[in-house]
Structure formats: C-alpha cells, structure tokens
Amino acid sequence: MTEFRYGPVELYLVGFEGERPDPGVMEALIELVSTDKVNLLDLMLISKSDDGDVTIIEIEDGDDFGLGEIALGAAGITGEEDVAELAELVPPGANAMLVAFELAFQRELASKVAASGGVVLSAERIPAPIVNAIADAVEDEGE
Template identity: 40%
Template sequence: MVTFDFGPAEVFVIRYRGRLPDARVLGALADLIAADAVRLLDILVVSRDGGGAVEVIEIDDLPAGSPFDTFELEARGITGNEDVERIADDLAPGTSAAIAVIEQLWAKSLAERFAESGAELLETVRIPAPELNAIAVAANIG
C-alpha cells in the first residue's frame, strides 16, 4: 500500500484591505480544518502599508489572542520566498494578502490509490467559483 505524508495541496492567495484578514475568512478555514476536510500546511500574511513599506507576518509574530491562534501549521515554512516577493510586488498600498498552503485531505487518499495502481496524474485544473458560475449561466445550466 502506498502512503504519502502529504496529499495534494493548493496555494490560496487572498487579497484584502487592511493588515489582517477578516475573521469570517479565518473562521471558514477553521471550520474546514475542524471537519477534517483540509489540513493547513502553512499560512502567512504579506502587507503593504500606506507608505508602500512591505511587511511579512508569520502567525508566530502576532500577539496572543489573534484570530490565527487556533491554527497549527503542519509544514511551517513551505511557502517559498519567491512567491512572497511576487505577491508583495503586486500589492497596492493599504492592502495585504494571506498566503495559505492547504492540503486537500480527500485528495490524499485518491493520490495514494493512483500511485498504488501505477496511474499517473498528469494535470489538475481549478476553476474559481465565480468563473464556474459565470460559465454555467452562459450555458444555461443551473
């Protein structure tokens, strides 16, 4: 039987105004973790203040009582510096981006079965929800 330490993961980059994400965003992520649907491998925030200065915020750097306190990172530091720099370059003053590496737990089992059978996953494509819904409307589906 083939087993992996980690399954497929996705990097989510969420841009917003201000320094830290809205508690509702973090709550949705916490709900998925509690339901064992995903595992949070890494998360950090890149913030550009009104003067243009960039700050990278690790959750360990936040004071106790922050909304990030509930998260345990399973692969801290997996987010690449090149990704952080690229995202920081695209931020307007007064905005931030949370970068979350999220393992899809259901997909881990699927990936193990693929490997076990000798199958090779060639590609996956994620279609963002707004785009998929626009496609469905255009095709008169739903």
C-alpha cells in the first residue's frame, strides 16, 4: 500500500484588522490542532502597505506567535509562487495570515486512493459562510 507522509494540504489566507489575528482565532487554531485531525504545517503573516509593498513574516516557532507548544510541522513548505499569488489578494493597507494545514484525517483515504490507482480529479471547498447562507435559505423556503 502507498503510505503518504502527509494528507491533503489546504492553504487559508485570512484577512484581519490590526497587526496580529485576534487571540480568539489563535485559541480556535490551537484547539483544532489539538484534535489531531489537522496538523499546522506553515504559518506566515502578510502585510501590504498603502503603496502596495508586501512584507512577509514567516513564523518559525508557534510559541512566538501565541500558539504555545504547537510546533509547525513543515515550516517553509508553502511555495514562493503560492505565497506571491495569495499576497496579491491582500488589499493595500491590510494584513493577513497564511496558514497551511495538513488534513491528517484524510491521509489514510488519500493513501488508499493512490494505492488503488485512483486519482483525485477535483476537490473543492465551499466556505462556511456560503454553506450556512444556503442552509438558511433552504430552511426559510421550507417554512
């Protein structure tokens, strides 16, 4: 059987106000990682000045960023091209956090799909606000 070292990885670019994400966001991240369903692989802050100059701060030690004992599983794994492309989405004068998660709970499935000769042809993530808006609309129609 093909055994993967990592499961699928997702990149999240999350905009926020101020110089750092809200402590509540960091607490939620800590809680999620503690479930062992995801591994935090890479983390960086992206700032864009009003003039459009981009500053990227790679976080190498989770403790320095309020993550306590959580260590990054593969700091630097996010490709420079991905970072540059995502940095373009940060508006001038704004800040964002780029997070790379390994979906550890999908690692076994990915291994078995590969071992069977299968390939994932497409994967799509529907953002939570959209899913909830659709669910609310469907529920409202049913009333």
